[in-house]
Amino acid sequence: MLNPFDETASRLRRDFTEAELMGLDEPARDALTALLEAGLACEAAEAEEIEAERELRRLLNVWDEKLIAAQDAQPQTDHAAELRKVIAAQSMAS
Numbered sequence: 001m002l003n004p005f006d007e008t009a010s011r012l013r014r015d016f017t018e019a020e021l022m023g024l025d026e027p028a029r030d031a032l033t034a035l036l037e038a039g040l041a042c043e044a045a046e047a048e049e050i051e052a053e054r055e056l057r058r059l060l061n062v063w064d065e066k067l068i069a070a071q072d073a074q075p076q077t078d079h080a081a082e083l084r085k086v087i088a089a090q091s092m093a094s
Helices: 018-022 026-073 079-093
Strands: none
């Protein structure tokens, strides 16, 4: 029986010998081909997902840096200063 997985049983083998492949009957060879195609497509999709997550983390870091810079650019104020602004605005309104 041909094992399509590596020694860790977590990844598909890619090192099949011609003798192993020729030892399979036609339906088994077709099934192995379909399994390998699906497995390789899955591995490619996983690699794309990893790259997309890496890019997302990079962009989130850029976002955070810009947000921090925008917050640092705002004038610092305290409660008393804000209270004076509210009182002045209310005085002008009445």
